[in-house]
Amino acid sequence: MHRLDAYAHAGRLRHVHPLSKLAFALAIILLCLILDRPQVSAAALLWMAGLSILWGGATPGFVLRLLTAEGLFLTLSVVAVAVQIGPIGQEGGWSTTITIASPAQAGALLLRSFACAAAMNFLALTTPILELVAAVQRLGAPTALVDATLVMYRYIFLLLETLMRMQRAQESRNGYAGLTATLRSAASLGGQLFALSWRSGRRMEMALQARGYEGGALSMLTPTYTAPWSWPVIASLVFATLLGLARL
Amino acid sequence: MSTKPSLRRRTMQIAIIAVTLSVLSTRPVHAMHIMEGFLPWQWALFWWLATLPFWMWGVRRLVFLMRERPETRMMLGVAAAFAFVLSALKLPSVTGSSSHPTGTGLGAILFGPAVMSVIGSLVLFFQALLLAHGGLTTLGANAFGMAVVGPFVAWGIWRLLRRRSLWLAVFLAAALANFSTYVVTSAQLALAYPDAAGGFIGAFMKFGAIFAVTQIPLAVSEGILTVLLFNALQSNAAAELRSLGALENVA
Numbered sequence: 001m002h003r004l005d006a007y008a009h010a011g012r013l014r015h016v017h018p019l020s021k022l023a024f025a026l027a028i029i030l031l032c033l034i035l036d037r038p039q040v041s042a043a044a045l046l047w048m049a050g051l052s053i054l055w056g057g058a059t060p061g062f063v064l065r066l067l068t069a070e071g072l073f074l075t076l077s078v079v080a081v082a083v084q085i086g087p088i089g090q091e092g093g094w095s096t097t098i099t100i101a102s103p104a105q106a107g108a109l110l111l112r113s114f115a116c117a118a119a120m121n122f123l124a125l126t127t128p129i130l131e132l133v134a135a136v137q138r139l140g141a142p143t144a145l146v147d148a149t150l151v152m153y154r155y156i157f158l159l160l161e162t163l164m165r166m167q168r169a170q171e172s173r174n175g176y177a178g179l180t181a182t183l184r185s186a187a188s189l190g191g192q193l194f195a196l197s198w199r200s201g202r203r204m205e206m207a208l209q210a211r212g213y214e215g216g217a218l219s220m221l222t223p224t225y226t227a228p229w230s231w232p233v234i235a236s237l238v239f240a241t242l243l244g245l246a247r248l
Numbered sequence: 249m250s251t252k253p254s255l256r257r258r259t260m261q262i263a264i265i266a267v268t269l270s271v272l273s274t275r276p277v278h279a280m281h282i283m284e285g286f287l288p289w290q291w292a293l294f295w296w297l298a299t300l301p302f303w304m305w306g307v308r309r310l311v312f313l314m315r316e317r318p319e320t321r322m323m324l325g326v327a328a329a330f331a332f333v334l335s336a337l338k339l340p341s342v343t344g345s346s347s348h349p350t351g352t353g354l355g356a357i358l359f360g361p362a363v364m365s366v367i368g369s370l371v372l373f374f375q376a377l378l379l380a381h382g383g384l385t386t387l388g389a390n391a392f393g394m395a396v397v398g399p400f401v402a403w404g405i406w407r408l409l410r411r412r413s414l415w416l417a418v419f420l421a422a423a424l425a426n427f428s429t430y431v432v433t434s435a436q437l438a439l440a441y442p443d444a445a446g447g448f449i450g451a452f453m454k455f456g457a458i459f460a461v462t463q464i465p466l467a468v469s470e471g472i473l474t475v476l477l478f479n480a481l482q483s484n485a486a487a488e489l490r491s492l493g494a495l496e497n498v499a
Contacts, residue, residue, distance in 0.1 A: 004378060029385055033289040066380050073381075074283050080454040081441050102444070109286070109441075116285025120384060124377045132377070142307050144314060144324075145366070151325025152332070152370060156378075159333040186473055191480025194330060198488045201326035205319050 025123035048118035082106035284383025296388030353422030356399035368395025393432035423471030
């Protein structure tokens with residue numbers, strides 16, 4: 001998680017406007033879903049994984065690791081599509097078979113999901129989540145929600161660090177040896193963390209009020225975005241490939 | 249009749265493959281999410297539209313709460329961060345891998361289903377972008393299971409049972425919230441990919457069976473964890489629980 005976030009902040013495409021990256025990734029995902037052709041999915045997968053590495057600056061190993069984790073989960077779901085359950089013969093008994101069409105359908109589905117996951121990884125690897133949210137706010141998202149997202153982002157890292165420290169302390173005292181101990185440790189950890197985060201949230205609210213905050217958008221520094229010439233060129237190249245392959 | 253033994257053998261083979269696959273995927277098991285690109289666009293759109301009224305309801309409720317009690321402004325973000333981080337807790341699981349609680353049941357007990365529909369969706373959004381788990385087009389479908397149906401089930405059970413037995417109410421709320429999310433997700437997958445011969449029912453059984461290996465024990469362990477967590481909250485954060493109204497009318 002930290003690495004994904006680090007890439008988003010330090011990537012080469014950081015200064016491209018987040019909305020154009022979001023639109024690009026979403027367009028690829030929608031093209032894959034609507035065209036629904038294996039060759040389009042394969043091309044999109046290669047493009048997006050390639051762009052994440054060559055253009056976004058992520059290491060190939062990390063991109064592969066992300067895709068492997070997603071692939072394991074996907075394979076499990078795809079198995080269910082390849083296997084068909086149904087009434088067999090006249091007796092009406094139910095049975096499991098692999099029909100000829102289903103492996104092909106499952107394969108196409110796996111490829112499409114992979115392509116879409118690669119497009120989403122591209123977005124996650126190049127765009128810090130806060131900049132994305134701030135950009136969406138300008139499109140008219142409710143302020144209350146945007147503020148919550150900003151606070152949430154900050155607190156995720158704070159709480160995660162606290163959680164890891166507590167977990168390490170518990171582990172060093174055999175807190176996770178055996179089932180009962182694990183459950184007990186996890187529960188007391190959750191309880192402590194809740195109390196801690198609640199109080200720290202209250203303190204932040206008070207601190208903001210003391211400084212005259214009366215609701216409304218929390219301001220944050222937005223970086224200046226550039227519009228590199230390569231962006232529209234590469235985007236249209238990707239779209240052209242996908243649309244061209246769809247005609248085959 | 250001669251085909252029967254071979255069919256039975258094949259059924260066995262497939263069952264073994266399914267179990268092995270579930271066991272082999274020893275990465276941490278999160279809540280059951282539909283991955284990006286897995287749903288056809290019509291279904292993705294349908295679930296977005298189905299979840300939209302609940303989001304609007306949740307946001308309206310939040311705006312009302314913030315006007316009433318301004319201190320809840322920060323708390324929403326903090327609660328959502330807590331829910332996200334809670335899903336990093338380790339839980340023992342039969343498959344040998346560690347699994348993580350969803351926190352849906354606890355959230356519904358503490359905040360009610362309207363606020364939870366927003367918090368749950370925020371958690372899903374962050375999981376998609378920070379953990380590369382789940383997706384944006386499938387966010388509607390995932391939110392419908394985890395941020396709408398799960399919290400409603402938990403909240404209903406909690407309201408129904410909290411006067412009789414506190415621990416049973418907490419256990420069932422958390423376990424069944426988790427379980428109903430799994431049932432909804434299986435149904436969503438089955439609706440999108442009905443079986444050629446068995447139709448929706450056949451497909452539902454397939455998806456249900458494949459994920460049952462990880463999800464049913466996960467629901468039970470989340471139930472137990474939430475009971476212990478609620479006890480811990482009562483001793484550590486009783487004042488906070490009371491201010492949320494979570495200790496009203498309890499046994």
